Amino acid sequence: MIGNRLKKIVGFVLVLSFALSSTACVDLSAIQKFTESASDVGKRFPNLAKDLSASCKRQHVYQALRKAQFRPERLVKITHPDKGSEDEAALNSACKGFSEQEQRLIEANAVLIGYLKTMGDLAADDLTAHDKELDGLGKSFTNGNIFNDPEVTAVKGLVGFLLKAATEGYRRKQLKKALEEQNDNIQLVTAGLRRIVAERYVQQLENERDQLRSYYGSSISDYNVYMAKVAQNAGAKPGDMVQDPLPIIQVKRLWDDEENTLAARIEAANAYAKALDNIAQGHQKLYDSRNDLSSKTVLATALAYGKTIQSLVEDFRKAF
Amino acid sequence: MPTLSSDQAFQLAKQFSDIARELTEYRMSNFAELTPDQRNQLEGLEFSIRNFSSDFVALSIKLELNDLDSALKDIKGATDKMKNAIGNLEKVNKILKVATTVVTIGAAIVSGNPAAIASAVGAAFEEDKNKDEDKEEETVNG
Numbered sequence: 001m002i003g004n005r006l007k008k009i010v011g012f013v014l015v016l017s018f019a020l021s022s023t024a025c026v027d028l029s030a031i032q033k034f035t036e037s038a039s040d041v042g043k044r045f046p047n048l049a050k051d052l053s054a055s056c057k058r059q060h061v062y063q064a065l066r067k068a069q070f071r072p073e074r075l076v077k078i079t080h081p082d083k084g085s086e087d088e089a090a091l092n093s094a095c096k097g098f099s100e101q102e103q104r105l106i107e108a109n110a111v112l113i114g115y116l117k118t119m120g121d122l123a124a125d126d127l128t129a130h131d132k133e134l135d136g137l138g139k140s141f142t143n144g145n146i147f148n149d150p151e152v153t154a155v156k157g158l159v160g161f162l163l164k165a166a167t168e169g170y171r172r173k174q175l176k177k178a179l180e181e182q183n184d185n186i187q188l189v190t191a192g193l194r195r196i197v198a199e200r201y202v203q204q205l206e207n208e209r210d211q212l213r214s215y216y217g218s219s220i221s222d223y224n225v226y227m228a229k230v231a232q233n234a235g236a237k238p239g240d241m242v243q244d245p246l247p248i249i250q251v252k253r254l255w256d257d258e259e260n261t262l263a264a265r266i267e268a269a270n271a272y273a274k275a276l277d278n279i280a281q282g283h284q285k286l287y288d289s290r291n292d293l294s295s296k297t298v299l300a301t302a303l304a305y306g307k308t309i310q311s312l313v314e315d316f317r318k319a320f
Numbered sequence: 321m322p323t324l325s326s327d328q329a330f331q332l333a334k335q336f337s338d339i340a341r342e343l344t345e346y347r348m349s350n351f352a353e354l355t356p357d358q359r360n361q362l363e364g365l366e367f368s369i370r371n372f373s374s375d376f377v378a379l380s381i382k383l384e385l386n387d388l389d390s391a392l393k394d395i396k397g398a399t400d401k402m403k404n405a406i407g408n409l410e411k412v413n414k415i416l417k418v419a420t421t422v423v424t425i426g427a428a429i430v431s432g433n434p435a436a437i438a439s440a441v442g443a444a445f446e447e448d449k450n451k452d453e454d455k456e457e458e459t460v461n462g
Contacts, residue, residue, distance in 0.1 A: 097378025
């Protein structure tokens with residue numbers, strides 16, 4: 001219900017901004033809409049980034065439960081380890097490689113959002129401000145084992161631009177300059193984020209899905225072997241039906257729930273990757289048309305990219 | 321000295337993930353015929369191989385080798401052979417050996433020790449050769 005209403009409002013805003021862009025000669029609201037939509041998907045990104053190590057930990061929990069053979073005294077310690085416990089230390093140690101990656105991903109994404117917000121401000125001819133926490137990244141941003149050197153330089157370049165745009169009071173007349181100077185950086189940063197999300201994160205989720213299937217499949221098979229023995233001891237003859245499907249039906253429901261959650265996360269990761277493609281392509285189109293930003297064609301194109309990104313936000317929201 | 325790149329690590333992650341999946345499929349398809357000990361061994365090896373895949377995704381390893389490209393080609397050759405072997409072998413003891421070899425390769429990569437990598441890859445090719453000889457022997461003996 002709320003979702004439908006939201007869609008109607010978004011649709012109305014899109015139609016309205018298109019109508020405005022068609023009539024006003026220097027109305028760049030379509031560019032604003034494009035940057036707003038792009039920022040919207042990016043705001044939810046930290047949840048995805050943090051799921052890299054969370055997924056790693058879930059895999060280790062499945063493994064630990066199987067290794068512990070579901071001994072009751074171990075169950076809670078494995079699934080909800082106490083702070084400072086050996087179980088927590090083991091889990092953190094097994095997944096520590098993802099901590100720095102998460103941090104760098106969140107930072108690079110924040111810089112991208114900051115840039116898009118600034119572009120929106122310039123299109124609106126507003127003065128811009130940015131998150132001061134990003135300033136330090138101009139020097140401190142590192143590859144985190146996931147970004148390559150040109151991508152690191154690109155993130156730092158964007159941070160430098162944000163600082164300059166805020167301190168030097170950039171307005172609409174600097175929009176063209178910004179597009180010219182930052183297009184390469186945007187292409188690099190979006191490509192880097194895309195690669196990490198669509199390849200690495202999805203691979204991590206696929207590993208988790210394999211582990212999930214191994215966990216449930218093995219446990220159901222163990223149960224069947226156990227039931228066969230119970231039946232044998234009770235006098236069942238070879239060939240007698242000794243399966244008890246009812247508990248398996250219940251377990252399969254839990255299994256399906258977890259499969260569905262993972263599938264939604266994979267879909268969300270792919271939606272985010274597509275949104276990044278749209279940001280890169282939209283920015284490229286604006287760059288190509290930087291000498292004629294107020295033309296109807298350019299504004300309609302920006303609007304179309306904004307609309308596509310907005311639809312991808314919905315897919316992203318389902319999981320994060 | 322060349323360092324393992326993000327893309328190369330990702331390829332390793334995929335290779336190890338595929339092998340772990342093959343092992344799961346083998347174990348699940350033959351569950352009733354396996355002894356509890358064999359099931360546990362296979363499951364443990366599967367965990368280790370999948371965890372290596374996760375380590376490669378995290379790139380929490382530093383691998384620097386003079387002839388990195390050539391080493392990675394050998395590793396891919398060896399892991400491809402191991403993956404095919406798991407899909408084609410029937411005897412569980414052979415599969416356990418192959419899976420153990422994959423774990424040794426994974427551990428050698430994570431250790432970043434060139435000699436250990438070369439030795440593990442060599443063992444994999446030897447294992448693959450033995451597998452072919454065993455098959456020929458089975459055919460001759462009918």
